[in-house]
Amino acid sequence: MKLSNFGFDLPSELLAEYPAENRDESRLMVLNRKDQTIEHKMFKDLIDYFNEDDVLILNNTKVFPARLYGNKEKTGARIEVFLLRELNEEQRLWDVLVDPARKIRIGNKLYFGDDDTLVAEVIDNTTSRGRTLRFLYDGSYREFRLKLNELGETPLPKYIKRGVEPDDEDRYQTIYAKKEGAVAAPTAGLHFSKHLLKRLEIKGVNFAEVTLHVGLGTFNPVEVEDLSKHKMDSEEITIDSQAVNIVNKGINEKRRVCAVGTTVMRAVESSVSSSGMLNEMEGWTNKFIFPPYDFSIANCMVTNFHTPKSTLLMMVSAFAGHDFVKRAYEEAVKEKYKFYSYGDAMLIL
Numbered sequence: 001m002k003l004s005n006f007g008f009d010l011p012s013e014l015l016a017e018y019p020a021e022n023r024d025e026s027r028l029m030v031l032n033r034k035d036q037t038i039e040h041k042m043f044k045d046l047i048d049y050f051n052e053d054d055v056l057i058l059n060n061t062k063v064f065p066a067r068l069y070g071n072k073e074k075t076g077a078r079i080e081v082f083l084l085r086e087l088n089e090e091q092r093l094w095d096v097l098v099d100p101a102r103k104i105r106i107g108n109k110l111y112f113g114d115d116d117t118l119v120a121e122v123i124d125n126t127t128s129r130g131r132t133l134r135f136l137y138d139g140s141y142r143e144f145r146l147k148l149n150e151l152g153e154t155p156l157p158k159y160i161k162r163g164v165e166p167d168d169e170d171r172y173q174t175i176y177a178k179k180e181g182a183v184a185a186p187t188a189g190l191h192f193s194k195h196l197l198k199r200l201e202i203k204g205v206n207f208a209e210v211t212l213h214v215g216l217g218t219f220n221p222v223e224v225e226d227l228s229k230h231k232m233d234s235e236e237i238t239i240d241s242q243a244v245n246i247v248n249k250g251i252n253e254k255r256r257v258c259a260v261g262t263t264v265m266r267a268v269e270s271s272v273s274s275s276g277m278l279n280e281m282e283g284w285t286n287k288f289i290f291p292p293y294d295f296s297i298a299n300c301m302v303t304n305f306h307t308p309k310s311t312l313l314m315m316v317s318a319f320a321g322h323d324f325v326k327r328a329y330e331e332a333v334k335e336k337y338k339f340y341s342y343g344d345a346m347l348i349l
Helices: 045-047 140-152 185-189 194-203 241-252 261-268 311-320 322-334
Strands: 027-032 037-042 055-059 062-064 069-071 077-090 093-099 109-112 119-123 130-137 179-182 206-212 234-240 257-260 279-285 300-304 345-348
Touching: 027 045, 027 109, 027 322, 037 045, 037 322, 045 194, 045 345, 055 241, 055 261, 077 130, 119 140, 185 300, 194 206, 206 241, 206 261, 234 261, 241 257, 257 261, 261 279, 300 311, 311 322, 311 345
Parallel strands: 027 345, 055 206, 055 257, 062 179, 257 300
Antiparallel strands: 027 037, 069 077, 069 109, 077 093, 093 130, 109 119, 119 130, 206 234, 234 279, 300 345
8 A cells, every 4th residue: 555545635624623512422433344334423322332341442641731832042932842752750851842943952941931940951953843851940850740731731733723722631631541641642532421431331341441652653744655664653552461351351252342542553453462362561662554454452443533644544444444444534524524633433343
């Protein structure tokens, strides 16, 4: 498959600026791979497709307020700093993106907050927009992290032009988020409400939690026509024994094992045993899934609607079949489904 196979016309008005009023009342397109059928439902209807001892695999990563705004020393120029990952806790080193990058050089200092109590020094260039910052702060590490959270804002995707609003702090986070470290939400999980999860639990559905801290690399554009030459950024994964036991039990009993989101699918496919079972893992993955690909763990998937030529669309096409997904996306555009992070959902059976 080539990059050009994944292009399609997406009207800008279908990019979701806001989430559905209620989490589980977004729309749900259901794709049945066996019958090649498409149904139109509400997300809360998801429960109708699961039975006792089926498994839902959730990504419990938690988004932190990764977008900061500071002022450059002397000139006072306003600079956006997007925190990507912490490199060294003791030295308070962070890998970041800066904008506008042309103004930021090694040795520059940036000042944050009205009282300038948080200062960062640029100590390295990593990419055209990437920098390594050393944060200078007098308090303890805990106080430093609290300061980052206080000054940072919810890192909504750039396509959302309206700016961050108070509700975004809650809505751009799954209700089961636990482990802080993501700079973008695992958006398929945003549709689950407490009520829906409780109904699934009462029905006997089992939940397995894994952690993949979503980085911006997931959204980097593919710039090569030959997909085998595209390199994904690495993302941190934790899969513990409890998740492994729940998932492997579901596989052995031939239950429905559903990956909630491309991040979950990427995580579990990064830690597969020779016998096709899930392994424990603590590490990093740069796995890039595109057609053709043989999946080992999940036989079902929940995902959002993705943008043209994205790695996320490629993974979904690998799972459901390129032609089927193409037909489904044509119908989604025709029926005015909402796309991207705050958009509607798809269930692939």
